[in-house]
Amino acid sequence: MTERSKGLGTRLTHGGRDPSRQYGAVNPPVVRASTVVFETVEAFERTRDHRQGSDRFGYGRFGTITTASLESLASDLEGAADSFLVSSGLAAITTALLAVLKAGDHLLMVDCAYLPTRTFCQRVLIPMGVEVDYVPSDSGGEIEARFKDNTKAIFLESPGSLTFEMQDLRAIAALAKPRGIVTLTDNTWASPLGCRPLSLGIDISLHAATKHFVGHSDAMLGIICCNEATLTPVHRMAQALGQAAGSEEAYLGQRGARTLEVRLARASESALRICQWLQDRPEVARVLYPPLPSDPGHALWQRDFNGACGLFSVVLAEGYEKPAVAAMLEGYDLFSIGASWGGYESLVRTETPVRTARTWTDPGQIVRYSIGLEDCDDLLADLESGFQRLKTQAEGEL
Numbered sequence: 001m002t003e004r005s006k007g008l009g010t011r012l013t014h015g016g017r018d019p020s021r022q023y024g025a026v027n028p029p030v031v032r033a034s035t036v037v038f039e040t041v042e043a044f045e046r047t048r049d050h051r052q053g054s055d056r057f058g059y060g061r062f063g064t065i066t067t068a069s070l071e072s073l074a075s076d077l078e079g080a081a082d083s084f085l086v087s088s089g090l091a092a093i094t095t096a097l098l099a100v101l102k103a104g105d106h107l108l109m110v111d112c113a114y115l116p117t118r119t120f121c122q123r124v125l126i127p128m129g130v131e132v133d134y135v136p137s138d139s140g141g142e143i144e145a146r147f148k149d150n151t152k153a154i155f156l157e158s159p160g161s162l163t164f165e166m167q168d169l170r171a172i173a174a175l176a177k178p179r180g181i182v183t184l185t186d187n188t189w190a191s192p193l194g195c196r197p198l199s200l201g202i203d204i205s206l207h208a209a210t211k212h213f214v215g216h217s218d219a220m221l222g223i224i225c226c227n228e229a230t231l232t233p234v235h236r237m238a239q240a241l242g243q244a245a246g247s248e249e250a251y252l253g254q255r256g257a258r259t260l261e262v263r264l265a266r267a268s269e270s271a272l273r274i275c276q277w278l279q280d281r282p283e284v285a286r287v288l289y290p291p292l293p294s295d296p297g298h299a300l301w302q303r304d305f306n307g308a309c310g311l312f313s314v315v316l317a318e319g320y321e322k323p324a325v326a327a328m329l330e331g332y333d334l335f336s337i338g339a340s341w342g343g344y345e346s347l348v349r350t351e352t353p354v355r356t357a358r359t360w361t362d363p364g365q366i367v368r369y370s371i372g373l374e375d376c377d378d379l380l381a382d383l384e385s386g387f388q389r390l391k392t393q394a395e396g397e398l
């Protein structure tokens, strides 16, 4: 049986580890290294980078057995030519963008991108001379009208992580490729289990591994998954920037990956049930979750994705203001208030979309939920009690 023909669960279980090379231990070792030593001057001078054929990892910053373990697993899952571990999800995004852009180039950036991705454009790319244009969050083939002679890259995030608009990755990649425009997508929401962007024609798939891969809210990690055409510039830029992931973080990322499929299945199942329940609540104007048939991105999600996760937002009905929303969130028993998501525990936070291409028009407050592995009935009861606080507080204000 070839690697490719094995099922997902099998690949997640066995990929990126080899007990016969790990002193028999099931898991790869956490190799802590800066210096790596050599027997001869010749071996030291020849090549010190395992990616360029050396039999050892030449220096801590180039990687370790531990980082290579997760890199090879991620490449297998994404169908990537190579993957690079970096210190955070944001570092994956910024390293990849710097690898494919230079002064004078034009970047199309999706409007619903993770806010720090937009901030990187404002604080780094634009000052260094890259032209940045924002395109609507539901972009597809019509994005072609925005291409310029100097367009070099298109950055997507489908679905957007706050508001969950879907872009047509396949249509955009098909238009970009013949023009030599590099396409990148932040694939954190779907994970490689829910979407394999490279198989849709995208060049670079990015992960905040902090979320689903690590899965236990205890490490920061990013992964850049590249096709053949982009792996050299990305590798060079990661090295030039001094990007390196810690061994402990890499270990936690590969360990989390072993249970990714079962965690995502559980969280998605609960999330869908909760979203269906939320849709019918009078306190809710709209639920933003592509797996819901009523979601504007549902058809694209169904066509190109194999799964989902536990992250979605709701737009509350008009008239509930900040104090009422705060009362709802602060009284939850199981949902903690906090940034990040994709851990085993449920989280909630408030959101304010930032938009350039198209103004966000929904008047209601936005609340984002990350559904964890608790029992769904308990989460529903917690949400129900939250709506009581929301209404009581709102009535008190009148």
Ligand SMILES: *Cc1c(COP(=O)(O)O)cnc(C)c1O
Pocket (backbone or CB within 6 Å): 088, 089, 090, 091, 114, 157, 161, 186, 188, 189, 208, 209, 210, 211, 220, 221, 222, 340
């Ligand atoms: C959290 C997040 C990131 C950034 O990841 P960090 O590891 O926190 O730097 C990037 N993209 C999306 C969609 C995220 O949710």
